[in-house]
Amino acid sequence: VEEMIRKSEKLAVVGQLAAGVAHEIRNPLTSVKGFLKLIEEDTEATSNYFSIIHHELGRIDLIASELLVLAKPQAAQFALVNLNRLIEDVTVFLQPQALISNVEMVIHLHSSLPPVLCEENQLKQVFVNLIKNALDSMPRGGTVTITTSMARDQVRIVIQDTGIGMSEETIRHLGEPFYTTKGSGTGLGLMVTHRIIDRHGGRIFYNSALGKGTTVTVSFQSADDVDLKEPSVVHTGQLDIR
Ligand code: ADP
Numbered sequence: 001v002e003e004m005i006r007k008s009e010k011l012a013v014v015g016q017l018a019a020g021v022a023h024e025i026r027n028p029l030t031s032v033k034g035f036l037k038l039i040e041e042d043t044e045a046t047s048n049y050f051s052i053i054h055h056e057l058g059r060i061d062l063i064a065s066e067l068l069v070l071a072k073p074q075a076a077q078f079a080l081v082n083l084n085r086l087i088e089d090v091t092v093f094l095q096p097q098a099l100i101s102n103v104e105m106v107i108h109l110h111s112s113l114p115p116v117l118c119e120e121n122q123l124k125q126v127f128v129n130l131i132k133n134a135l136d137s138m139p140r141g142g143t144v145t146i147t148t149s150m151a152r153d154q155v156r157i158v159i160q161d162t163g164i165g166m167s168e169e170t171i172r173h174l175g176e177p178f179y180t181t182k183g184s185g186t187g188l189g190l191m192v193t194h195r196i197i198d199r200h201g202g203r204i205f206y207n208s209a210l211g212k213g214t215t216v217t218v219s220f221q222s223a224d225d226v227d228l229k230e231p232s233v234v235h236t237g238q239l240d241i242r
Contacts, residue, residue, distance in 0.1 A: 024063060024178055028056040059186075066188040080115040080223050081123065083155055084148055090127045091146065094135065102141030103134075110148045114222040116155050122196045129189040130159050130216050136182065137163025137214060154219040161215075166208040174206060 035049045091105055098105050116123075134144040142162035149156045166174075173179040175194040180187030197204050200220055208214040 021063070021177075025060060028059050032056050059184075063186050063188065066186055066192060078117050078119055081118050081120050082113060082115050083123070083157060083220075084109040084113050086120065086123060087127060087146055087148060087157065090124055090131060094128065094131050097132070097135055098144070101135055101138060103138050104143045105131075106143060106145045108145070108147040110150060113148055113150065113155060114224045116200075116220045117223045118200050118220065119196075123200070126193050126196050126218070127157070127159075129193045130218070133189065134159055134161035134163060134214070134216075136185075137161050137165070142213075150222070151219065153222055153224070155222045156217060156219045159216045159218075160213065162213045165210040165212050165214055166206070167210060171206055171208060 032053050035052055039049050087107065087109065091107060095105065131144065131146070138144070138161060144162075145158075145160045147158045147160075149158070170181060175190045176187070177191045178187040194204065197218060202218060202220040205217045206214065207217070
């Protein structure tokens with residue numbers, strides 16, 4: 001019975017999500033359709049319409065690709081991963097964006113970090129999303145400090161930025177689909193991030209002060225303490241959002 005309730009809750013969430021997605025996709029699509037009609041009627045001034053069409057189609061693409069991350073886990077492959085290496089990969093990937101926004105990335109890696117049982121690409125997505133948010137919060141430059149450490153049986157990753165920070169209102173909405181304070185944001189990054197962390201039995205905490213910056217702490221059980229014969233251990237666990 002518990003399992004059935006859990007499943008029906010999941011289905012309800014999926015349904016809500018689908019409704020939200022349909023709504024969000026309809027707005028740019030309506031715009032695209034309208035401008036296409038105008039092109040049909042006025043074949044001379046098409047260039048501006050085309051750029052709007054491209055912009056709106058790009059937005060649909062972005063939303064769809066962020067949601068795709070949620071569709072992938074069915075084929076998830078769990079493996080032992082060193083999160084130091086994963087953080088290095090992700091920061092190399094985001095270095096160009098950091099340079100453009102004049103942000104310095106400082107990385108402190110724990111020298112003997114135990115591995116974590118996880119789906120590597122999904123965890124990469126988590127840290128890409130969190131570090132991107134840190135970069136976005138510092139439009140006039142700053143520092144993002146990424147630290148890996150051990151806390152008892154947990155592997156902990158802390159991402160600290162010197163950005164604009166968040167209001168209590170924003171913190172309350174974190175992870176809600178389509179909640180964004182950015183002009184061109186999708187508000188899907190943290191929803192995806194929280195779901196992946198939840199699926200890994202991990203936790204995420206936010207600590208933020210307006211005008212000072214934000215510290216995000218993510219933790220996972222280290223694989224030293226995971227019973228590999230019982231992978232269900234890694235799928236359960238609660239998500240704590242402060
Ligand atoms: P998006 O980046 O598309 O807005 P997210 O779900 O990743 O979507 O983030 C939702 C909102 O949370 C952002 O619009 C922003 O207001 C806030 N936020 C997340 N991370 C940070 C951060 N490090 N600093 C300031 N605000 C943040």
